[in-house]
Amino acid sequence: MDQLFNRKYIVQGLFIVIALILLGKLFYIQIVSDKYFLSAESNVLRKIYKYPARGAILDRNGKVIVQNEPVYDLMVTPNEVKEFDTLALAQALEISIEDVRKNLRKARGKSTYQSTPFLKQISVQSYARLQEILYRFPGFRTQDRTVRHYPDSVGGQLFGYVKEVDSADIANSEGFYRPGDYKGKSGLEKSYEEILRGEKGVVNTVYDAHNTPQGSYADGKYDINAVSGERLISGIDMRIQKLGEELMKDKVGAIVAIEPATGEILSLISSPGYDPNLLVGRDQGNNYMKFIVGNPYRPSLVRPIMGYYPPGSSFKPVDALIGLQEGVIDPNTTFFCPHYYQAGNRKIKCEHFDGSISLRRGIARSCNTYFCYVFQKLITKNGMKNQRKTYQEWRDKIAKFGFGEKLDIDMPYERKGYFYEADHYDKIYGKRWGYTNVISQAIGQGEITATPLQMANAMAIIANRGYYIKPHIIRAMGDKIKKEYVDKKYVGVDAKHFEPVIDGMQDAVNTSWGTAILSRIPDVVLCGKTGTVQNPHGKNHSVFIGFAPRDNPKIAIAVIVENAGFGSTYAAPIASYMIEKYLKGKVTGSRAAQVEWMKSQNLLPVLKDKTKPVKIVTKADSLLIKKADSTKKVKDSLSIRAATIKQSVATKPKGSKTVPLENPVTQK
Amino acid sequence: MQQQQGNRFFFNVDWITVLIYIALCAIGFVNIYASVPPEKTIAFGFSELYGKQLIYVISGLILGLAILLFDGRLFNVFSPFIYGGTLLLLLAVLVIGNKVAGNQAWIAIGSFKLQPAEFAKFGTALLLARYVGSFNPKFRDFKSIAIAALIVGAPLLLIMLQPDTGSALVFLAFMFPLYREGLSGYFLLIFLGMIVLFVADFLVPTWILITIITVIAGLFIYNNRRKQKIIFSTVLVTVFAIGYLFLIKVAYEKVLAPHQRSRIELMLGLKTDNRGAGYNVIQSQIAIGSGQVTGRGFLEGTQTKYGYVPEQSTDFIFSTIGEEWGFLGCLVVIGLYSFLLLRLINLAERQRSTFSRVYGYSVACILFFHVFINIGMTIGIIPVIGIPLPLISYGGSSLWSFTILLFIFLKLDSNRMGFF
DSSP states (O other): OHHHHTHHHHHHHHHHHHHHHHHHHHHIIIIIOOHHHHHHHHHHEEEEEEOOOOOOEEOTTSOEEEEEEEEEEEEEOGGGOOOOOHHHHHHHHTOOHHHHHHHHHHHHHHOSSSOEEEEEEEOHHHHHHHHHHGGGSTTEEEEEEEEEEOTTOOOHHHHOOEEEOOHHHHHHTTTSOOTTOEEEOSHHHHHTHHHHSOBOEEEEEEEOTTOOEEEEGGGGTTOBOOBOOOOEEEOOOHHHHHHHHHHTTTOOEEEEEEETTTTEEEEEEEESOOOGGGGSSTTHHHHIIIIIITOTTOTTSOHHHHOOBOOGGGGHHHHHHHHHHHTSOOTTOEEEEOSEEEETTEEEEOSOOOEEEEHHHHHHHTOHHHHHHHHHHHHTTTOSTTHHHHHHHHHHHHHTTTTTSOOOOSSTTOOOOOOOOHHHHHHHHTTOOOGGGGGGGGGTOTTOOBOHHHHHHHHHHHHTTSEEEOOBSEEEETTBOOGGGTOEEEOSOOGGGHHHHHHHHHHHHHSTTSTTGGGOBTTBOOEEEEEEEOOTTSSOEEEEEEEEOSSSOOEEEEEEETTOOOTTTTHHHHHHHHHHHHHHSSOOTTHHHHHHHHHHOOOOOOOOOOSSOOOOOSHHHHHHHHHHHHHHHHHHHSOOOOHHHHHHHHTOOTTOOSSOOOOTTTOO | OHHHHHTTTTTTOOHHHHHHHHHHHHHHHHHHHHHSOGGGGSSOOTTSHHHHHHHHHHHHHHHHHHHHHSOTHHHHHHHHHHHHHHHHHHHHHHHHOEEETTEEEEEEETTEEEOHHHHHHHHHHHHHHHHHHHHOOOSOSHHHHHHHHHHHHHHHHHHHHTTOHHHHHHGGGGHHHHHHTTOOHHHHHHHHHHHHHHHHHHHSOHHHHHHHHHHHHHHHHHHTTTOHHHHHHHHHHHHHHHHHHHHHHHHHHHTSOHHHHHHHHHHTTSOOOTTTTTHHHHHHHHHHHHTTTTOSOTTOOHHHHTTOSTTTTTTTHHHHHHHHHHHHHHHHHHHHHHHHHHHHHHHHHTOSSHHHHHHHHHHHHHHHHHHHHHHHHHTTSSOOOOOOOTTTSSOHHHHHHHHHHHHHHHHHHHTTTSOO
């Protein structure tokens, strides 16, 4: 019996072993692993996001220029849907029955128990109709959110647009964006995305096993209120922004206006422009293809900050300033102009006959010879040897004016322009090269290119007599002003050297021998410089840069009209209207009629249909073809080659005749 | 003398066991209360599960105390009739029983439902104890083993016919009292070996298993090459083991129902099905796992409150304990059961009569099977077998049958000094 009594311990031992096994597994799933805890959370917790209102943008006069408008999304929770009157829903929404079925299928594909968009951004009328009958459609509900609205319908490239995030945005946002969120994709909407978007709110709601909401989780302890995006105050003056876009209608080019004292951008116009409201709402995708991609003049190229133009004659004042600062000339230095300048075997023509010419008159008359001599003197100031070094010094001094590098404006995709260092020419000419090789840069031609922003900024520097503040569009976020926007950047030219140059610029506009005499503004001393930029690919670009008034300047401006010819014919008048409007509030006298005339001018370069050979019928046609040929060069003149846009030009409508254009911009 | 007379019925009762019994019932009630949807606990209702359970607990306690009033000898005397009665009930349920979820396991009398399989346990325990107590077999011969197998096998077979595999499995618990009374330990080893081979057969290809078995048998024979008898039995066991391996494959497909097969496959991790057959176990594990150390707190378990665990107040009640009371709560419950089981074995060993000892062992081992299988199932180490957690799960039949089972033993124990 004793032996069998010991079996008690075997049985009891088994009990203990099994109890320990159970406790071991419990220890693992309850204490070691947190997988189960997280699963329990995800079982019951649903986060419902509350969308904040996106921040508004004001112009310098306190006018709202970007705001929000309510829209309604129709949401559906597929497993709550019961049989419903498909036709009634289709009619209320003004869509086909097929679409109703298709959308429902799509929603089911995403999730059966979560609320997903059925139809986005339904019209106010549909919304009103739907509210009355919505009770007949269990599982459907409306959700309101806001979309952007741009009251003035201008500034497409300036403001940019917002768009639903794609998978890459979600992946890169470290959990901030979720499917269905919107994000600024270009312009100010993009560069100030983090301030404009605000903070999403979260309501944690508990759901039971039948997916019925059971109220707030932990009494809302972990809920977050939505915080609206902050309001931005810009330096834009909507009056001249609007005027500028109207003036640039049917023209290709750019306008940048800056308040010199603050560096605030007063207007930033890229032409052809578009109404930013086109890129809001359900038709965003279609409109984008039609008006942005489909426009052969490439509105997607934000010309003020991305377009590359040789600065041309407008570069001369800067050249003069360096010459004065370096002491190679003084205000009284004269050069003899035999109607051309010759260096070695290179000959640069001049447009005027003056004989001996001074600095002041040289600027006013835009004398190529004068500035070639200034350049020659600068590069050869240490003799004929080591011109490479003096070129590099000259280049660095010009670069301080903001050429050849980004000005770091608060807009995305800014480009820096070409302005080569000495190394670049080593590669081309070897070790031995001199001023004659790079002489075209003296008059802002050749290798040098700049954005309109850089040109306007150079004017702001002259207006300020020696410094600039980083150009920027947004001057305040809520109440904060960025410190970098009060920091004066000096360019290393003494203030005293500016007056002789400004004298010349004043004469250019205000004397009978100036190049821009027709753009004189009554009662305002406008100082400026025209440029007729030789365009190797076609008709010259019309350029004007300037500032006004001469004393205590309020506005510095750069205007470029592509393929429009002389600077004095288009760019200078446009600049003068903008300045007058800004300073006086309106364009006065007979000039008001000129504004209307300017708006009506169509200077769009003619495009060539590449898809089929052109049949010459008449003499007029052959002239057009000659023009069309030049447009190929126009496209090349802009250094950005976006493949998509090229393609859109290459696939123009086939039914067209000799001038195969059928797009909204050229149609009048 | 007068006072002794008044205490006669409750004299010598092991009150510690009674306290544990009450504690487990109370734990059961509290967790069933937590398991019903929150809107049903706003006002206390006797028509709700927890209300009914309270009635079952109170009536169970009265039933238990009433059993203590009986003369312990009666259970010995009447054991064949009790056994016979439960067999009749098991037969009756096959004829007049209600089919619930594919099992014909319930007899409805008015609104009252009875599960005869629950009561068959103590009927079987009593008769087995009677047999061993009366004839004192040592289970060395075929006859005594056969009789014991018959006593246990008859109700087992009838329950299998319902079919209620879970309840039938519990009857394997009777191996342990028989083992205590002299049944060879090889039976337990063979049983264990069968389970191991069954599981292994799913995880490892059969030919590898056969190789391993053959190699082990070969080594064993080589070590005992002088002892012919051992060589013979080893060869026999090896042949049986290999035959068993092939039998499993066939039996698995032919005998087990599809839902049983999928439960086994889920437990072994051979397939996952979080929405279908595996849903219950997954949700139960999530509930228990989310309890962490101290639990979510009474009525705070989200899995419990929002109905994510089906069958939570009955077979999956342990998930409520795990979620709301955490590892500490589980430790208390498993600790209470372990203490109860060990104590029952100790009580059984102090009996003078073999009848009481065998019965005591039977009670402990039946409880043990229930606890192990039920908790093991809720945490995913045993395939889903629908048997209740003793004294805690919701249900009158189960609670009362465990009460009867336990209190008969307590009565026998209080009479241990008596002779019969």
